[in-house]
Amino acid sequence: MKRRPAAIPAVCVAVAALSVLGALHSYQISSSQVEGRPDRFGVASAETRLAAIAERTPPTAVLSYISDLPMNDAGTAAFLAAQHALAPRMLLLSGTGKPADLAVGNFAKAGDFAAAGANLGYDVVQDFGQGAVLYQRRRP
Amino acid sequence: MGGAPTGLAGIVAALVLGWLVARWLLGGAWAGARWSSTLIQISLGALFGPAIVSLACFLLLAAGIANSATVWGAQAVLIAGAAALAFRPGQRKAPLSAPTGSWPWNWVLVIAVALGLAALLAAFYATSSVNFDGDWDAFSIWNVRARYLAGGEATWKRAFVAEVGGRMVGASHPGYPLLLSAFVAAEWIAGGAVTSAVNIAASLLFALAVLGVLVSSIGLRRGTALGLLAGLAFLATDTFVSQAPGQYSDLPAALCFLASLVLWESALSSGSKRLFAAAGFAAGLAPWTKNEGWPFLIAFLAVAIWRARGAALWTVMGSLPGVLATIAMKAWLVQGTEAMFPTTSRQAVSFLAQPARWWAIAQAFVHGLWQLGALPWAHPILLVAAVAFVAGVIPRPERATRAWLLIPVAAVFAADYGIFVLTTADLTWHLGTSVDRLILQMWPSLLFVAFLLVQPLEDVKPGTNASAARGSRARPAHGAKLAGDKAVSPHTRA
Numbered sequence: 017m018k019r020r021p022a023a024i025p026a027v028c029v030a031v032a033a034l035s036v037l038g039a040l041h042s043y044q045i046s047s048s049q050v051e052g053r054p055d056r057f058g059v060a061s062a063e064t065r066l067a068a069i070a071e072r073t074p075p076t077a078v079l080s081y082i083s084d085l086p087m088n089d090a091g092t093a094a095f096l097a098a099q100h101a102l103a104p105r106m107l108l109l110s111g112t113g114k115p116a117d118l119a120v121g122n123f124a125k126a127g128d129f130a131a132a133g134a135n136l137g138y139d140v141v142q143d144f145g146q147g148a149v150l151y152q153r154r155r156p
Numbered sequence: 157m158g159g160a161p162t163g164l165a166g167i168v169a170a171l172v173l174g175w176l177v178a179r180w181l182l183g184g185a186w187a188g189a190r191w192s193s194t195l196i197q198i199s200l201g202a203l204f205g206p207a208i209v210s211l212a213c214f215l216l217l218a219a220g221i222a223n224s225a226t227v228w229g230a231q232a233v234l235i236a237g238a239a240a241l242a243f244r245p246g247q248r249k250a251p252l253s254a255p256t257g258s259w260p261w262n263w264v265l266v267i268a269v270a271l272g273l274a275a276l277l278a279a280f281y282a283t284s285s286v287n288f289d290g291d292w293d294a295f296s297i298w299n300v301r302a303r304y305l306a307g308g309e310a311t312w313k314r315a316f317v318a319e320v321g322g323r324m325v326g327a328s329h330p331g332y333p334l335l336l337s338a339f340v341a342a343e344w345i346a347g348g349a350v351t352s353a354v355n356i357a358a359s360l361l362f363a364l365a366v367l368g369v370l371v372s373s374i375g376l377r378r379g380t381a382l383g384l385l386a387g388l389a390f391l392a393t394d395t396f397v398s399q400a401p402g403q404y405s406d407l408p409a410a411l412c413f414l415a416s417l418v419l420w421e422s423a424l425s426s427g428s429k430r431l432f433a434a435a436g437f438a439a440g441l442a443p444w445t446k447n448e449g450w451p452f453l454i455a456f457l458a459v460a461i462w463r464a465r466g467a468a469l470w471t472v473m474g475s476l477p478g479v480l481a482t483i484a485m486k487a488w489l490v491q492g493t494e495a496m497f498p499t500t501s502r503q504a505v506s507f508l509a510q511p512a513r514w515w516a517i518a519q520a521f522v523h524g525l526w527q528l529g530a531l532p533w534a535h536p537i538l539l540v541a542a543v544a545f546v547a548g549v550i551p552r553p554e555r556a557t558r559a560w561l562l563i564p565v566a567a568v569f570a571a572d573y574g575i576f577v578l579t580t581a582d583l584t585w586h587l588g589t590s591v592d593r594l595i596l597q598m599w600p601s602l603l604f605v606a607f608l609l610v611q612p613l614e615d616v617k618p619g620t621n622a623s624a625a626r627g628s629r630a631r632p633a634h635g636a637k638l639a640g641d642k643a644v645s646p647h648t649r650a
Contacts, residue, residue, distance in 0.1 A: 019548035038392035038534035104307030
């Protein structure tokens with residue numbers, strides 16, 4: 017490809033200007049995407065809601081997971097956010113292993129949390145509010 | 157004192173370590189402008205330092221002695237050793253020369269880079285200030301694994317089980333490598349607390365490092381003007397601006413790829429054993445960063461042996477730390493596999509035999525390339541083409557000697573393509589959540605090679621005949637061989 021010396025300054029300055037405009041537009045997109053949608057995956061919210069459960073359980077604990085959310089996008093996000101909030105505690109989805117002695121309830125709506133746990137063989141230890149419940153496996 | 161300040165101090169310590177290692181390996185390799193020599197040392201240091209810290213953390217965890225004192229102690233010892241090597245008096249080989257002269261419009265480019273950088277930092281702040289723990293894969297994979305690692309002896313092996321992610325397809329990745337997670341965990345351990353400031357700072361560090369390596373490497377090899385223009389093309393890349401605060405491993409992987417090619421290209425031109433080893437070290441860190449690093453490394457080493465013959469031994473040896481750590485992790489720690497691949501050969505063959513899958517993947521990659529730019533008329537590919545159109549490209553023989561740098565990148569692309577063909581996850585979902593990031597891994601390397609092929613603007617004189625296409629004025633130092641001589645040389649953007 018041949019050189020075009022006469023055009024180099026104009027084109028390169030134009031490239032510089034366009035690059036800046038592109039970067040500024042990217043900033044605009046980024047800021048508009050987060051505006052009004054802080055914590056869009058509920059990670060910070062999970063940290064807050066489940067903090068009391070984290071304090072009541074040792075870092076080495078293994079906890080089963082109970083929720084009223086189906087494992088669609090919202091349910092998966094809720095599980096993964098809870099896992100992140102409670103790590104290094106291990107969080108087990110039901111059906112992925114032997115049920116643990118302790119379980120964490122992570123509910124999106126008000127309801128009969130005791131019954132939800134009882135159906136899976138757990139008794140409520142403490143309801144911390146905002147859908148966060150600590151369960152203990154019922155002794156046979 | 158613990159928490160965020162101490163954790164951030166750990167990141168600074170890692171950067172100092174990396175800079176010293178880079179200074180030792182690179183010292184005096186280039187004779188270009190001082191700013192570009194300093195910038196490339198710091199930017200490569202942002203890869204080397206965190207990588208070495210992540211390897212050290214892995215070893216400390218495996219030995220059962222990972223705590224704040226040992227992490228700080230390891231960093232201190234490593235810094236002392238690196239400093240002794242970096243400032244050791246001794247003969248240095250004659251450096252590679254760089255294009256001389258100054259393009260009169262550089263000041264415009266400098267201002268533009270400053271503005272583009274400000275936009276990047278503003279976007280980073282806007283996103284990080286509300287999403288402290290990053291995007292989907294960050295809190296569900298990279299940062300959560302870092303939390304298991306930071307839990308110490310009792311919990312660190314949980315990072316390698318399929319229960320992380322609930323054994324769900326697309327969420328459970330027990331075999332994912334550890335550079336990012338182990339580095340973040342190391343600084344959490346050093347700081348005595350899990351604090352988002354560390355993972356946010358790490359994310360920013362890697363993003364700026366990729367930009368820094370790109371700008372400085374082109375600045376050293378093709379002149380300041382092209383270096384700045386390469387940086388501008390990268391800053392105009394919307395995928396880069398959007399992914400920078402994501403806290404994923406894609407930018408660290410991009411940094412490994414880019415650093416490997418930058419160091420290798422100069423090693424082959426200079427014959428420096430240290431540069432050969434440094435290139436190998438960077439390439440060996442690629443599989444320690446992301447699984448895509450394996451095809452890159454294999455192709456890179458194959459090209460290295462082909463191009464440099466015996467000198468490639470230094471490259472192979474340099475790659476060993478990252479490679480051995482990755483193999484050790486996968487062989488002894490990982491439990492379970494990715495739930496995303498065919499379980500039978502019949503299923504695999506059935507996927508391979510579906511033309512619609514191949515076509516859908518091709519379309520997705522084209523769409524991903526289109527999405528690199530937020531504005532069509534400011535698309536980075538268009539900008540690069542415009543610069544090449546007016547500045548001219550180097551003569552064909554010189555182009556051929558640099559084109560092979562694309563082979564490792566092509567290997568990554570081919571591997572990515574194959575994974576998409578064989579994925580058992582929903583193909584539309586899989587493509588939609590990852591193609592843009594995979595392209596971002598390769599994009600800085602593609603920009604590097606593209607700008608290597610453009611003639612320096614510093615060579616332009618008023619009244620120069622447009623048909624007199626000239627090669628670069630950069631000449632290898634006395635005694636060094638020319639490059640090409642045989643045998644020396646849950647996530648798409650709205």
